[in-house]
Amino acid sequence: MAKFIEPVRGMNDILPEAAGRWQRLERVTREVLEGYGYREIRLPVVEKTELFKRSIGDATDIVEKEMYTFLDRSEESLTLRPEATAGMVRAGLSNGLLYNQVQRLWCAGPMFRHERPQKGRYRQFHQIDVEAFGLAGPDIDAELILMSARLWKRLGLKDVRLQINSLGTPESRAAYREKLVAYLEGHRDKLDEDSKRRLVSNPLRVLDSKEQGMQAVIAGSPSLLDHLDAESQRHLEGLKRLLDDAGLAYTVNPRLVRGLDYYTRTVFEWITTRLGAQDAVCSGGRYDGLVEHLGGKPTPGIGFAMGMERLVALMEEEGVPAPQNGPHIYMVRVGEAAERAAFKLAERLRDALPELRIQMDCSGGGFGNQLKRADKSGAELALVLGEDEVAAGCVALKPLRGGEQEQLTWDALPARLKGLAG
Numbered sequence: 001m002a003k004f005i006e007p008v009r010g011m012n013d014i015l016p017e018a019a020g021r022w023q024r025l026e027r028v029t030r031e032v033l034e035g036y037g038y039r040e041i042r043l044p045v046v047e048k049t050e051l052f053k054r055s056i057g058d059a060t061d062i063v064e065k066e067m068y069t070f071l072d073r074s075e076e077s078l079t080l081r082p083e084a085t086a087g088m089v090r091a092g093l094s095n096g097l098l099y100n101q102v103q104r105l106w107c108a109g110p111m112f113r114h115e116r117p118q119k120g121r122y123r124q125f126h127q128i129d130v131e132a133f134g135l136a137g138p139d140i141d142a143e144l145i146l147m148s149a150r151l152w153k154r155l156g157l158k159d160v161r162l163q164i165n166s167l168g169t170p171e172s173r174a175a176y177r178e179k180l181v182a183y184l185e186g187h188r189d190k191l192d193e194d195s196k197r198r199l200v201s202n203p204l205r206v207l208d209s210k211e212q213g214m215q216a217v218i219a220g221s222p223s224l225l226d227h228l229d230a231e232s233q234r235h236l237e238g239l240k241r242l243l244d245d246a247g248l249a250y251t252v253n254p255r256l257v258r259g260l261d262y263y264t265r266t267v268f269e270w271i272t273t274r275l276g277a278q279d280a281v282c283s284g285g286r287y288d289g290l291v292e293h294l295g296g297k298p299t300p301g302i303g304f305a306m307g308m309e310r311l312v313a314l315m316e317e318e319g320v321p322a323p324q325n326g327p328h329i330y331m332v333r334v335g336e337a338a339e340r341a342a343f344k345l346a347e348r349l350r351d352a353l354p355e356l357r358i359q360m361d362c363s364g365g366g367f368g369n370q371l372k373r374a375d376k377s378g379a380e381l382a383l384v385l386g387e388d389e390v391a392a393g394c395v396a397l398k399p400l401r402g403g404e405q406e407q408l409t410w411d412a413l414p415a416r417l418k419g420l421a422g
Helices: 016-035 049-056 061-066 085-094 138-155 170-185 193-201 203-208 212-219 230-245 308-317 336-352 367-377 387-392 413-417
Strands: 046-048 068-071 077-080 103-112 124-133 161-166 264-271 280-286 301-307 329-333 358-360 381-385 394-399 406-409
Touching: 016 103, 016 138, 016 308, 046 049, 046 085, 049 061, 049 077, 049 085, 085 103, 085 124, 085 301, 124 138, 124 308, 138 161, 138 230, 138 264, 138 280, 138 301, 161 230, 170 193, 170 203, 193 203, 203 212, 230 264, 280 308, 301 308, 329 336, 329 367, 336 358, 336 381, 336 387, 336 413, 367 381, 381 387, 387 394, 394 413, 406 413
Parallel strands: 329 358, 329 381
Antiparallel strands: 046 077, 068 077, 103 124, 124 301, 161 264, 264 280, 280 301, 381 394, 394 406
């Protein structure tokens, strides 16, 4: 017998038993985002490699080490998307959505990075990505943050905390970078190898190091907040006032940076203590120069991405109940006439009550074996059809979680079952 093929490392199946929380996350997210006026857009999972090199930055870990890049049959370099913002901007430019317009958009789907797989970090992972274009003030920053806070509330998540920071403009950040590099060069003997590499390519990422031995060096580094330009400082203060007015707690973390080159001014993260080292469940920020950098007219933008695997894990960790996605009703049928009649009855019920999940037993066997399968399915009720029920034009309704069995006519059945699906 041939050996079955294993899945690709870091790319996981989502089994039916786990799908309930995913479906709840997707449903609640859609309701919250649409409630704020955000519209869904669906994007390709493959883009031209140049899109990510230009947007994310050649010197980032993502472009240098993590992208799944290949040549197609036309010898064109293509990449499985490692993140969604660049594709969102590309779609806006390709379809004329951004120039002199305000757009609130969101998308969801798989992303791909060739990282070392660990809990909360996979090579195929799923994100919900939310973006707003054409709005320059701190009020849209606050709207996105408050919208994400409402999502945690709707999902029943309590252990999430907000951190905010400002990266300033590219000009003020360049001046800060010089001071940071000078400081880090003075502590080169204490830097780990990854930080030494970043010191040349992307020194702000040193501040994001999780290495324990680096924390004392990072704590003593110059603060980016002390080097902000005046307009970025006003923008940050405006955001803080709006969050204060809304009563939303936050921490200003001057060491919070983002791993992508396109961020400017506001950056933020929602973090948790429940998931170990992978503590960020939602990260975002402003990227006012990205649209122009990718060939469009100057257009302000801000957005965030939520890791769906991490949110589902957090929902499980915090005991958020998983919705039941099994059948409401299990059809048990014995005898040739009952086997045929059961299909007719099931379709009539689906027409009358489309919200009901009705599963037909197609494995055969006697009443006993079928009722065992009905109980194992998790259904609340079994509808039992035998030759006697068919002859009488009725059906036996048997509760599987306690209660008395009833005999009902087919016509009376929809009224009896109404409301079963909640």
